[in-house]
Amino acid sequence: MSGARLELDGIGKSFRGLRAVHDVSFDVPAGAINALIGPNGAGKTTIFNMIAGVYRPDAGSVRLDGRQVSGLRPDLVCDAGVGRTFQIVKPFKGLSVLENVTVGALHRRPALPDARAYAADILMQLGLHDRRHQAAESLTLPDRKRLEVARALATEPKLLLLDEVMAGLRPTEIDVMVTFLQELNSRTGLTILLIEHVMRAVMALASNIVVVSYGEKIAEGTPAEIARHQAVLDVYLGEAEPA
Template identity: 70%
Template sequence: MSGAHLAVRNIGKSFRGLRAVNDVAFDVPAGAIHALIGPNGAGKTTCFNMIAGVYPPDGGTILLDEHSIAGLRPDQICAAGVGRTFQIVRPFMGLTVEENVTIGALAHCRHVPEARALARELLEELGLGDRRTARAASLTLPDRKRLEVARALATRPRLLLLDEVMAGLRPTETDQMVAFLKELNARTGVTILLIEHVMRAVMALSQHIVVLHHGEKIAEGRPEDVTRDPAVLDVYLGQEVH
């Protein structure tokens, strides 16, 4: 398994005349970890949803390893190698933890027992091994976030879209998640694009940051450069920077 190259080319999206994302373009090279940051309402999740196929972009293209995925259905995009988590977690609440991840693994496993074995492996890695027979609804928020990551990983993505998986985690849990993602990236080469407010995690993980504001890209570059960018500081002025 290796990472995929994501190329977002000038995508835009309006909702009822409101421009949520305007002419945004960026690249995530294969095997890289990039972050998408910006204040609330900047259009980050809208970008994610377009990449993941929840709705098609009004214009522009999205390429995964040079193949256009814009306008495909979410399940087709998943099959193309994109896994995602949701900002507001949505595990299958009535099912067990293991069932949740098994469903993801069935995307490429031929038989259920094989998928279940893979699910158990992933749950061990994410520290949910002892919770696997519990209902997802009984998990705490941090565990639910981990469960979503596990479910997304079970689909064997080449690009992983993580929407605020650190929000609500305690510092030690954040560090664990960061370490896990780093190790995962190093071991499998999976490309990771994350939306994150927790700057500690962003700085520790990402090699490159794209900053959105009012639906437009206002800066991008290495983390240490971006955080010194006057335009970015202006946007974040008065806002809490973690």
């Protein structure tokens, strides 16, 4: 797999007249790791849902390697090369860990044995291989977060959308996940966009950060630039100290 370039061009979305996201544009270059940050309720997950096809944007467009994906159904967006995790994890509870990831792998490997072998390989990389026969509902929260990542990766995406996969993890677990993502990115060139509140992970991973507040983009830049950005500081100090 290799990474794809993501372009958001003036996308917006309202719910029953309430403006959730307005005129947000940014690019994620192929092979980059970028972060999307902002206070709770700023519209980050709504942006993810527009990229992943859950919502159709009211305005603007989303392109992957120049091809328009906004307005496609989620399964077709996945087909185009976008893998995503859910902020509130959504494992297939009754299925085993291995079967969870196998479902993802089946997308590009229609034969069940191939898909299962590929899924096992991904579980190995994420350290879930020992638990592969356990039911997904018996996993702890950090393991469920890893399962989300594994299942998304199994679809062999060119762009991976990670929605707060570090939340609830202990500092050592965060470091493990950060290392895994860095290694994955440098080995495969997979493009990654992450929503994250854990600043330590954001600073370690992201080459570029986009900040949204009240549904609008208020800043974009390198971690160093964002750390000094007045508007960003205002937003965060107005709410709470970032973790």
